[in-house]
Amino acid sequence: MNGTESDKPAEGASPHGGAVKNGGRKSKKYRKRGLLTSPGTLTYIGPEVGLKTKIRRIRYNEHSFKEENVKSLDECRPEPEGQNLITWLNVDGIHEIPLIEKLGKFYHLHPLLLEDVVNTEHKPKLELYDTGHLFLTLKMLHVDSESPISISAEHVSFVLGKNYVLSFQEELTSDIFTSVENRLEASVGKTRRNGPDYLLFALMDVVVDNYFIVLEKLGDALDATEDQVIRGVQELSLKDMYALKRELTLARRQIWPLRDMVNQLIREDNMRISKDVIPYYRDLYDHIMQVLDTIDSYRELVASLVDVHLSTISNRMNQVMKTLTIFSAVFMPLTFIVGVYGMNFEFMPELKEPYGYYYVWGLMVAVTVGMIFYFKSKKWM
Numbered sequence: 001m002n003g004t005e006s007d008k009p010a011e012g013a014s015p016h017g018g019a020v021k022n023g024g025r026k027s028k029k030y031r032k033r034g035l036l037t038s039p040g041t042l043t044y045i046g047p048e049v050g051l052k053t054k055i056r057r058i059r060y061n062e063h064s065f066k067e068e069n070v071k072s073l074d075e076c077r078p079e080p081e082g083q084n085l086i087t088w089l090n091v092d093g094i095h096e097i098p099l100i101e102k103l104g105k106f107y108h109l110h111p112l113l114l115e116d117v118v119n120t121e122h123k124p125k126l127e128l129y130d131t132g133h134l135f136l137t138l139k140m141l142h143v144d145s146e147s148p149i150s151i152s153a154e155h156v157s158f159v160l161g162k163n164y165v166l167s168f169q170e171e172l173t174s175d176i177f178t179s180v181e182n183r184l185e186a187s188v189g190k191t192r193r194n195g196p197d198y199l200l201f202a203l204m205d206v207v208v209d210n211y212f213i214v215l216e217k218l219g220d221a222l223d224a225t226e227d228q229v230i231r232g233v234q235e236l237s238l239k240d241m242y243a244l245k246r247e248l249t250l251a252r253r254q255i256w257p258l259r260d261m262v263n264q265l266i267r268e269d270n271m272r273i274s275k276d277v278i279p280y281y282r283d284l285y286d287h288i289m290q291v292l293d294t295i296d297s298y299r300e301l302v303a304s305l306v307d308v309h310l311s312t313i314s315n316r317m318n319q320v321m322k323t324l325t326i327f328s329a330v331f332m333p334l335t336f337i338v339g340v341y342g343m344n345f346e347f348m349p350e351l352k353e354p355y356g357y358y359y360v361w362g363l364m365v366a367v368t369v370g371m372i373f374y375f376k377s378k379k380w381m
Helices: 097-106 111-117 178-186 196-231 238-265 278-341 356-377
Strands: 054-060 065-069 086-092 125-128 134-146 149-160 164-169
Touching (some): 065 178, 086 097, 111 134, 111 149, 134 238, 164 196, 238 278, 278 356
Antiparallel strands (some): 054 065, 134 149, 149 164
């Protein structure tokens, strides 16, 4: 839908996005931060998007489920008090500022909260507001290419209210929360029997599970690099190894704040998460720690592989220098002998010897064989 001019979705747009370039980005152009603006001023910061924002509203409880594409912003208003329904508003596209502002007015969201929603550069964070809202923003990681591997981060935000959850994501190729929608529709598991705090957990769990998929791709790239290092492949590029380390550092920087965020959610004094749901967040915390431990081990392995690769190159160079040194040492006395008998003096005793030429050859062969045996006895060859 278009929150500024029209209430209808863009024609030709797929349910989860349109034509995409450069790993899910619509354009290489980038909207930068507007400096010297007052706090709470909404300015979209991120890649320029040519498609319109799409909003899906899902209302459910244990016995009913209704899913619909929003065609008018009035349909996004909160449900009246007293209805035993949980509302999930999934906003796909955060680049239309008027639309985000209207949603903020409907749900009484703080302007600073909305400012973080539309800033794709903002680091992951958790905020608890006096209005009762719990706000989280984190990063969904995607593998753009596998050779060489490249990772991009998608900005995702959540707002947990009394009987609703708002999710905001960048307009990319597909909706990352499709699996949660399918579970809700099929009434599988505990999702429809619990409150909005469990829905928030389910959405965050999708993001964390995707981290394992990204780590699997990184692990495959690391295994291939390790195999090349062990085999001593000369074509192995340090540039690719450092690129892999850079992607691991990017992943760690995006995931690390999530550890403290979930730890804050599972505190006993947190009234926004029910006690029955807290164990699920503890399990989510364990998964995050597992992801971080894996990333740290991968980073250490990459550093070790770089050292091994550099040592292999150094050893190979040493072998070349050793071979050249041996050749130089063998030919040095031969050069001396030839140089002596190549002098143009008239009176040299050996010049009149009838077999002098053969004597010199014998001397040079003897010197060469003797030096080779000496080097072998010292285990230099």
